[in-house]
Amino acid sequence: MIANLHNADIPRPVIEVISRLRELGHAVYLVGGCVRDMVRQVQPKDFDVATSALPQEVQAAFRKVIPTGIQHGTVTVVTGGNHVEVTTFRSEGDYLDGRRPSSVAFERDIVKDLSRRDFTINAMAYNPLDRELVDPFEGQKDLQAQLIRCVGSAQERFSEDGLRPLRAVRFAAVLGFTLDASTRDAIPATLDVFRKVALERVREEFVKLLMSPRAESGLLLLEQTGLLDVFLPELARAEPEVARQARHAAQVAAHAQEIRLAALLADLSTGPHARDLCLRLKFSNKAADLVGLLVEHAKLEARLEDSDPALRRLLARLGVPQLPDLLAVARARVEARAPELRPALEQLGARLEAIAATKPPLVARDLALTGKDIMATLGVSPSPIVGEATRFLVEAVLDDPSLNTPERLQDALRNWRSRPTGGA
Ligand code: ATP
Numbered sequence: 001m002i003a004n005l006h007n008a009d010i011p012r013p014v015i016e017v018i019s020r021l022r023e024l025g026h027a028v029y030l031v032g033g034c035v036r037d038m039v040r041q042v043q044p045k046d047f048d049v050a051t052s053a054l055p056q057e058v059q060a061a062f063r064k065v066i067p068t069g070i071q072h073g074t075v076t077v078v079t080g081g082n083h084v085e086v087t088t089f090r091s092e093g094d095y096l097d098g099r100r101p102s103s104v105a106f107e108r109d110i111v112k113d114l115s116r117r118d119f120t121i122n123a124m125a126y127n128p129l130d131r132e133l134v135d136p137f138e139g140q141k142d143l144q145a146q147l148i149r150c151v152g153s154a155q156e157r158f159s160e161d162g163l164r165p166l167r168a169v170r171f172a173a174v175l176g177f178t179l180d181a182s183t184r185d186a187i188p189a190t191l192d193v194f195r196k197v198a199l200e201r202v203r204e205e206f207v208k209l210l211m212s213p214r215a216e217s218g219l220l221l222l223e224q225t226g227l228l229d230v231f232l233p234e235l236a237r238a239e240p241e242v243a244r245q246a247r248h249a250a251q252v253a254a255h256a257q258e259i260r261l262a263a264l265l266a267d268l269s270t271g272p273h274a275r276d277l278c279l280r281l282k283f284s285n286k287a288a289d290l291v292g293l294l295v296e297h298a299k300l301e302a303r304l305e306d307s308d309p310a311l312r313r314l315l316a317r318l319g320v321p322q323l324p325d326l327l328a329v330a331r332a333r334v335e336a337r338a339p340e341l342r343p344a345l346e347q348l349g350a351r352l353e354a355i356a357a358t359k360p361p362l363v364a365r366d367l368a369l370t371g372k373d374i375m376a377t378l379g380v381s382p383s384p385i386v387g388e389a390t391r392f393l394v395e396a397v398l399d400d401p402s403l404n405t406p407e408r409l410q411d412a413l414r415n416w417r418s419r420p421t422g423g424a
């Protein structure tokens with residue numbers, strides 16, 4: 001496996017930063033996720049450099065440096081437009097609150113730095129110039145065995161930082177690995193620490209799990225370990241069959257956060273509840289609004305017999321730009337719950353797309369009459385009746401889009417006005 005490392009494709013700027021620090025006599029390595037990925041023969045997303053040099057020494061060694069997180073020892077070296085993060089070897093003091101260490105100390109020894117890391121497969125360091133791999137916790141062996149195992153005592157590591165159990169399940173899902181038995185067994189006992197973790201951090205890990213090709217088994221493992229009940233009781237407490245279908249729908253859904261979330265939640269909550277749930281997990285307002293909307297309208301299989309006016313009303317509430325997302329959610333749900341409805345759903349989708357393609361009037365601003373025109377036709381000044389008249393016209397064109405010409409709408413307005421119940 002070390003051969004994979006020697007053949008890995010490491011970006012030039014990263015090599016240059018490592019060479020410079022070594023030239024100055026500092027110990028320097030690639031660390032964490034990138035070493036794991038290179039050993040697995042997967043191209044890393046980013047390359048983190050760790051060094052014995054103190055942050056000031058790193059700053060002094062390069063022309064352009066951004067002090068990204070200098071108090072934690074991280075600086076960003078800018079070389080020819082590329083950014084390389086360099087972090088001084090550190091160890092961490094005791095964790096007092098289950099969230100962050102009471103202190104960090106800079107270290108000269110890479111093994112100290114690797115000891116504070118979460119899992120053995122994430123606790124390897126590699127120097128590509130000397131072709132030296134530092135693997136004090138048998139990370140290579142666990143990679144081979146496809147195991148997620150804590151560095152040291154799982155119980156202790158999970159008690160220090162409550163996010164780690166969720167990261168363990170996330171890595172298991174993303175990599176398709178198994179949790180080592182002692183790592184897995186430590187999760188239920190440390191759930192109280194997990195409860196204290198900021199929901200932004202939980203959300204970040206949860207999204208990585210949800211977006212992975214093995215989301216379904218990841219969600220199941222979250223449930224089995226008790227983690228899910230802490231931040232997503234809606235799923236953890238659902239009927240087993242409903243929960244199973246929800247997990248499956250999320251996994252087969254198109255690869256976008258909001259679509260996967262809506263597919264997961266569609267049969268567990270209402271639109272407004274799904275929106276609140278997303279806000280609770282610190283998703284953006286925009287994402288929460290979209291998920292709420294998609295959940296609200298997700299059950300398209302109930303609309304297979306809908307008339308064109310009913311489908312136009314659906315498009316009016318959904319917004320035409322959201323139609324592809326809604327179809328993606330509906331497809332995932334039908335796939336998971338009633339695959340025999342697939343052809344009928346595709347037909348409905350084609351009808352909705354055809355209706356949308358004709359650009360029918362759906363909302364007040366699509367009307368062939370402006371508010372001013374409506375007031376002139378009715379002979380009134382601004383008053384609540386204008387709103388009522390507008391709503392009447394919108395309903396009329398939703399029923400029959402061909403009414404949307406100035407003349408026909410004016411006729412419709414005059415009839416409405418003269419009706420015994422219409423108008424003032
Ligand atoms: P990914 O490919 O998903 O980014 P990664 O391994 O790079 O995976 P990061 O969250 O970017 O994961 O963290 C980088 C490294 O920092 C990890 O590989 C691990 O060594 C260490 N690390 C991150 N979070 C923790 C934590 N909560 N406790 C201990 N070590 C951690």
Ligand code: MG
Pocket residue numbers: 033046
């Ligand atoms: Mg990373």
